[in-house]
Amino acid sequence: MLFSVSVLIFVVLRLLPGDPVSIAIGAGHRGVGAEELDQYRTESGLNRPYSVQYWLWLTKIFTGDFGVSYFSQEKVLSMIGGHLMPTVELTFTALIAAVIFAFTLAIIGATWPRSFADRIVTAIASLGMAIPTFITAIILLLTFGIWFPILPTRGYMPFSEDPIENMRLIAMPTMTLAFAAMAPILRMLRSSLGDAATSPWTRTAEGKGLLWPKIVRKHIFPNALIPTLTVVGITFGRMLGGVVLIEFIFAWPGIGTLMVDAIFKRDYMILQATILFAALATIIVNFLVDIAYGIVDPRLSFKNK
Amino acid sequence: MRIIDKEKNTLFRRVLRKPLGRISFIFIAILFISAIFADFLAPMDPNELDTVNIFAKPSLHHLFGADDLGRDVLSRVMYGGRISLIIAFFASLIAMSVGVLWGFLAAQIGGWIDDVMMRIVDALLAIPIILLALILVAALGTNVAVLAIIIGTILAPATARLARSAVISELQLDYSHAATVVGASRLRILFSEVLPNTAPVLMARAVICASDTIIIEASLSFVGLGINPPNASWGSLTRTGYEQLFNGYWLVLAPAMIILIAIWSFNTLSDQILEALDPRSGA
Numbered sequence: 001m002l003f004s005v006s007v008l009i010f011v012v013l014r015l016l017p018g019d020p021v022s023i024a025i026g027a028g029h030r031g032v033g034a035e036e037l038d039q040y041r042t043e044s045g046l047n048r049p050y051s052v053q054y055w056l057w058l059t060k061i062f063t064g065d066f067g068v069s070y071f072s073q074e075k076v077l078s079m080i081g082g083h084l085m086p087t088v089e090l091t092f093t094a095l096i097a098a099v100i101f102a103f104t105l106a107i108i109g110a111t112w113p114r115s116f117a118d119r120i121v122t123a124i125a126s127l128g129m130a131i132p133t134f135i136t137a138i139i140l141l142l143t144f145g146i147w148f149p150i151l152p153t154r155g156y157m158p159f160s161e162d163p164i165e166n167m168r169l170i171a172m173p174t175m176t177l178a179f180a181a182m183a184p185i186l187r188m189l190r191s192s193l194g195d196a197a198t199s200p201w202t203r204t205a206e207g208k209g210l211l212w213p214k215i216v217r218k219h220i221f222p223n224a225l226i227p228t229l230t231v232v233g234i235t236f237g238r239m240l241g242g243v244v245l246i247e248f249i250f251a252w253p254g255i256g257t258l259m260v261d262a263i264f265k266r267d268y269m270i271l272q273a274t275i276l277f278a279a280l281a282t283i284i285v286n287f288l289v290d291i292a293y294g295i296v297d298p299r300l301s302f303k304n305k
Numbered sequence: 306m307r308i309i310d311k312e313k314n315t316l317f318r319r320v321l322r323k324p325l326g327r328i329s330f331i332f333i334a335i336l337f338i339s340a341i342f343a344d345f346l347a348p349m350d351p352n353e354l355d356t357v358n359i360f361a362k363p364s365l366h367h368l369f370g371a372d373d374l375g376r377d378v379l380s381r382v383m384y385g386g387r388i389s390l391i392i393a394f395f396a397s398l399i400a401m402s403v404g405v406l407w408g409f410l411a412a413q414i415g416g417w418i419d420d421v422m423m424r425i426v427d428a429l430l431a432i433p434i435i436l437l438a439l440i441l442v443a444a445l446g447t448n449v450a451v452l453a454i455i456i457g458t459i460l461a462p463a464t465a466r467l468a469r470s471a472v473i474s475e476l477q478l479d480y481s482h483a484a485t486v487v488g489a490s491r492l493r494i495l496f497s498e499v500l501p502n503t504a505p506v507l508m509a510r511a512v513i514c515a516s517d518t519i520i521i522e523a524s525l526s527f528v529g530l531g532i533n534p535p536n537a538s539w540g541s542l543t544r545t546g547y548e549q550l551f552n553g554y555w556l557v558l559a560p561a562m563i564i565l566i567a568i569w570s571f572n573t574l575s576d577q578i579l580e581a582l583d584p585r586s587g588a
Contacts, residue, residue, distance in 0.1 A: 130572050132520045134527050135561045138547060142554050153550075241433030248528055249547070259436075260528060263443040271440065279431060 069270055076273045079258065086156055087247070087254030091239060093170060094177035098235075101178065102185040110193035121190060128183025133242040137176045137249045144172060154251040173250045180242050181235050188231040192224040199223075225296050233289040240278050316505055319581040326577035332570040336563075340386035349377040351384045351537070363555050370555035372545070378559050381537055385560065388538040389567075392453045392522050397514035399457025404464025405507060411465065412472035413495060423469070426462040434459055438521050442530045452531060456518045467510055471503040509578040516571035523564050539564050 069076055109121035145153040151172055157165040196202065197220055205215045247256035255274055262270040320326040339346055353376060363370040369378035411422040429437070441455045475481060476499065484494045519539070525531030526540025527547070534541055539560045546557030 126572075130516075130568050131565060132524060132568070134524060134543070135565055138543070138557055138561050141547075141550060142558065146550065146554055237431075237433050241435035244435060244439070245524055245528065260439070263439055263530065266443070275432065275436060275440070278433065278436060282431065282433075 069267055076269050079270065080255065080273060080277065083253060083255050083258045085158075085254075086252055087243060087256065089159070090170065090173055090177065090246070090252060090254060091243060093174045094181055094239065095236075097174055097178040098181035098185060099232075102182045102189055105182075106186055106189035106193055109190045110197060113194060113197075121186070125183050125187040125190065128179050129187065131179075133176055133180050134245050134249060136179050137172070137246060140172045140175055141249075156251070156253050169250075173246050173252055176246050176249075177239060177242055181239050184231050184235050184238070185228060189224060189228045192227045193220060196220040196223045222296055226293065229289050229292055229296065233286045236285045237282050240282065316578070316581055320574070320577045323577055323581070325573050326581070329570040329573040329577065332566055333574065336386055336567055336570075337390060339383050340390050343380075343383040343387060347377075347380040347383045349380045351376060351380040352535075353377070362553070369559040370553060372549070372553075372556055378542075378555060381542060382539065382560055382563055385537040385539050385542050386563070388449060388532055388536065389519055389522060389540070389564075392449055392456065392538070393515045393518040395450075395453035396456040396460065396518040396522075397511050399454060400460035400464050400514045400518075401507065401511050403457065404461040405468045407461065407465035408468025408470075409472055409495060409499075412469045412476070413491060419469075423466070426465055429459075429462040430466075434517075434521065435524055438525055439528070439530060442525055447525075447531055447533065449532070452522060452525070453518075456521050459521070460514050460517055464507075464510055464514065468503070468507065471506050472499055475499045475502055505578060505582045509575045509582075512571050512575040512578065516568045516575070519564060519567050519571070539567075 069079060105121045105124065109118040112118055141153055144151040152165075152169055153172075155169055157169055159166040201223075202215060202219055205219050206212075210218075243254070244256035244259060246252065247254045248260055251257075255277070258270060259274045261267075262274070321330060343351075369382065372378055372381070407422065407426075411419045437459055438455065441459070442452070445451050445455060472495070476494075481494055481498060484498050489498070522531055522538060523540030523543060526533075526538055527544045529544065532538040532541045534545060542560035543557055543564065546560060549556045
């Protein structure tokens with residue numbers, strides 16, 4: 001899978017019109033001759049056939065060398081490293097917030113089915129599914145940045161330097177991302193909780209005299225978690241897409257900003273590496289979800305196969 | 306053929322009979338009409354500069370306010386709808402034709418060709434849609450036709466998967482076996498028996514494609530890689546409004562709300578089609 005993604009990315013990127021060489025050189029100096037362009041092409045290997053370029057790139061990845069940015073001459077790996085923390089920080093706070101909110105709301109909805117509260121929960125879920133991330137971001141920006149200016153609108157501050165400012169800055173991007181990530185989890189959890197609560201085994205548990213909290217903990221929850229876990233995996237892919245736009249809107253110096261920047265500059269090396277990272281992250285998360293299945297539902301663990 | 310036509314008719318009526326179906330259909334109709342007849346309906350010329358009314362607040366004169374050059378935001382949103390909806394229409398058309406053909410072929414041929422075709426779909430679906438769109442747009446440019454083709458292509462794989470599974474389940478039903486027994490050719494079964502029966506599901510998917518296209522186009526234009534000023538789509542209007550955030554909330558709020566209404570209407574209409582198709586699935 002990772003391999004097919006890598007071929008796909010490479011082919012698509014070579015289709016880009018506009019040549020990184022002329023952009024990289026043109027940005028630094030004026031009046032460069034054709035000879036210097038050729039020299040730069042030879043140095044960076046851009047004059048080689050595409051198949052050779054792909055092979056060189058692929059073999060170097062296995063030694064941990066993702067190449068050098070055509071633009072800043074900085075190592076791609078260290079550039080990604082420099083932009084990784086803000087993105088990881090944002091994604092994880094948002095995922096945690098999304099899971100907490102989704103669980104709380106789903107439990108409220110499932111405890112009082114078809115009540116007014118349940119209707120609101122359903123409405124929040126379908127709104128979250130439909131609303132594009134940048135519109136959530138704009139509504140939050142208007143609310144907390146303009147009408148009630150209590151939060152800063154753009155920028156980033158490392159937690160180690162100023163923890164309070166860091167939290168104030170992360171609040172809006174996190175809410176935006178969490179709202180988008182929460183909806184599919186909430187929808188799936190609410191419906192599977194509902195299914196589990198009306199199932200025969202729950203009636204049996206009630207019939208043998210178990211207390212309701214224990215039924216919820218031991219019977220309803222484990223059964224409702226399995227389909228929800230799948231959705232968490234899928235949600236992660238949605239979040240990776242959403243994070244690009246959110247970082248752009250809130251001037252958050254993460255991988256997304258790096259990517260958008262690289263697209264404007266035609267910096268293939270950075271683009272290839274970031275998308276490969278995104279695909280890798282998705283695959284790792286799905287792997288973790290597979291492991292979690294075994295923990296939640298012993299029938300699905302590898303030992304029994 | 307007559308029976309099929311009648312069925313389509315009742316499906317359409319069943320959708321319109323429900324309040325949500327009717328509301329979403331009316332919203333979509335209003336959006337299309339105001340975009341198509343913007344020349345007659347728009348209160349002002351969308352490009353007319355008016356130095357007196359720079360950043361005018363929403364009022365009876367300017368319902369949605371005026372922008373940094375005094376242009377009427379309502380008129381600009383109506384004209385912007387032209388580009389957004391044209392892209393939505395053609396991208397869905399492309400996604401449906403490519404995807405349905407892809408899925409039908411995979412289902413009909415089967416074997417290792419089916420496997421290869423579906424693995425390609427899997428690889429395409431592994432990359433987040435927005436990332437794929439950003440890269441393709443950077444590669445191929447940003448005029449309306451190219452955007453429609455790119456977005457249509459991105460939405461095709463998921464359509465192909467849906468079409469394939471729909472065809473496979475239809476082919477297992479008695480009537481397709483009966484058609485085979487009678488001696489109908491494979492192509493004939495596929496296009497005159499299976500296609501009409503999968504039509505409502507595919508129609509619901511086409512409506513979802515339109516909604517996805519609006520989201521993708523708006524996101525791209527918002528980042529600055531879609532429709533660029535002075536041309537206006539809903540996305541690029543939102544972008545302009547976002548840049549002027551501190552000068553007036555109406556600049557960004559009006560196009561953003563229109564996008565939201567459009568997406569909600571398309572999603573709801575699609576849900577209603579599926580529900581009307583199978584009354585048991587509706588909760």
